Amino acid sequence: MSDALSVEGQGWVGLDVAPPAPGSVVPARVGELKLVVCNVDGQFYALADVCPHVQVPLSDGSLHGALLECSLHGGRVDVRDGSPAGLPVRRAATTYRVREVDGGLEVDLGEVGE
Numbered sequence: 400m401s402d403a404l405s406v407e408g409q410g411w412v413g414l415d416v417a418p419p420a421p422g423s424v425v426p427a428r429v430g431e432l433k434l435v436v437c438n439v440d441g442q443f444y445a446l447a448d449v450c451p452h453v454q455v456p457l458s459d460g461s462l463h464g465a466l467l468e469c470s471l472h473g474g475r476v477d478v479r480d481g482s483p484a485g486l487p488v489r490r491a492a493t494t495y496r497v498r499e500v501d502g503g504l505e506v507d508l509g510e511v512g513e
């Protein structure tokens with residue numbers, strides 16, 4: 400089992416980053432698990448911070464509505480469900496439920512999408 404997987408199954412866990420502004424993203428970590436948190440019109444979404452194409456950080460990309468564009472080849476992922484939304488991304492990204500609590504963010508590591 401990898402370190403990243405070892406933190407999954409823990410339920411809701413707080414993140415040590417401030418919530419990103421609307422239309423922006425922020426990288427976050429829980430142990431060895433790297434995440435990218437996105438703000439789409441005030442709604443937060445969290446994904447594994449790795450492009451499904453060639454595994455570079457999605458947090459280096461740019462958000463266009465609900466689509467996160469990878470900085471390397473311009474592939475896109477729909478942050479709402481992790482689905483591929485632009486080539487060369489063909490596989491879905493891993494998603495996590497995220498919520499705002501007392502001005503901070505928590506992710507649910509007990510329920511992982513895709």
Ligand code: FES
Pocket residue numbers: 450451452453454455469470471472473474475486487488
């Ligand atoms: S590494 Fe992200 S689109 Fe190629």
